[in-house]
Amino acid sequence: MRLDEDYWSDDDDDNERFSQQKIVVGYALTSKKIKSFLQPKLEGFARKKGILFVEIDPHRPLSDQGPFDIVLHKLTGKEWRQILEDYWEKHPEVTVLDPPDAIQHLLNRQSMLQDVADLNLSTNHGEVCVPKQLVITKDPLSIPDAVTDAGLALPLVVKPLVVDGSARSHELSLAYDPFSLSKLEPPLVLQEFVNHGGVLFKVYIIGEAIRVVRRFSLPDVSKHELLSNAGVFKFPRVSCAAASADEADLDPAVAELPPEPLLERLARELRRRLGLRLFNIDIIREHGTRNRFYVIDINYFPGYGKVPGYEQVFTDFLLSLAQSKYKRGGRRSGSSGRREWGEARYEWAFVLTSQAESFLGSSSCDAPVAFFWARRAAPPPSCRRGQPCRGLQRRTTQRDHGCASDPTG
């Protein structure tokens, strides 16, 4: 077996010993995730590098399965968490991706953004904030006053507080007035809607590697729309939709990817603060600003299967984990002048929209997006089923959003 040069030591004996080892990766994932992530191209690519993926039965003790070098998981529920924690206590040598406690932090939309707010990132490349938000845990009748007291600007995005993987926890709405909010069921997060030109950047983190893709998002809300609309409107999971942008139609100021050094810094800080290696950050650029960004969502183990070239990046990541462990356990000290086996390779690449488009397949405005536009006062100029979606061409009035340092508002 041949390994990438970057992982190769100058010591032939070490190389030989490592290359003879198989890396066993146990995975505990939902069937949906297995389908999207564990694609034959990933399994094949990894196999060539000596990595075997083995399915874990989450109802049996993990010690009876394996042995594993690495455990990949994204399952919810206390039972699974307990099984994993017990196993890890007995087998600290196994790399668990990622620690259940750290993942838990992302399952609440309040704690999820806390680290970004604490970070207060502002560099000469731009700044990264979180939208001002308010958490409502009880008494929906108090919402209109609470919104006024907190000084939240309308419209508001209404999000369930807990993200537990259920479809319900992703049912979001847009509220044009605070009074209609008293009909909603807490616990909720009310978040200021930030106009961002209808484009969202999904920043995927895989260990030290970063990949960025553009996705369609919600269109801007103009002052006129805000004044002429009332009520609460549900909207679909726009950024998951298979709609893609026609590059030529995008306002370059909207479509331009976030500056690389800013994202590198954000990713590095969040990796450390969150204690996670597999996650994605959803970022929007406030429309009309050069580089003021808002993090609106962070997901654990996101849809990597939709990132072009993920099989190479993920395989490299697993190899780097195994190699750094091998180095810790099996190497003598005093290796000055040589490349460290566990040395992380820093990878950077932007995935341009055109690539993302071919990956995402359709270049037409699909059902959920069309549905959302149909509910809006003014449909986009050329957003019709089967036609290239040009909804992002709309230019709207910009609103002034403050950078909130406290995501709880």
Ligand SMILES: O=P(O)(O)O[C@H]1[C@H](O)[C@@H](OP(=O)(O)O)[C@H](OP(=O)(O)O)[C@@H](OP(=O)(O)O)[C@H]1O
């Ligand atoms: O909370 P949001 O931002 O919607 O994030 C979702 C979840 O991470 C989904 O994973 P899960 O279903 O495990 O929660 C993932 O689906 P897959 O991993 O199944 O593809 C989606 O991938 P994209 O469809 O690529 O966005 C990703 O966008």
Ligand SMILES: Nc1ncnc2c1ncn2[C@@H]1O[C@H](COP(=O)(O)OP(=O)(O)O)[C@@H](O)[C@H]1O
């Ligand atoms: N504060 C916000 N301002 C503007 N658009 C937002 C905001 N929050 C969410 N959105 C839009 O709603 C979509 C879903 O929001 P998100 O918080 O990612 O929920 P989920 O975790 O259910 O996917 C985003 O992709 C974006 O299009």
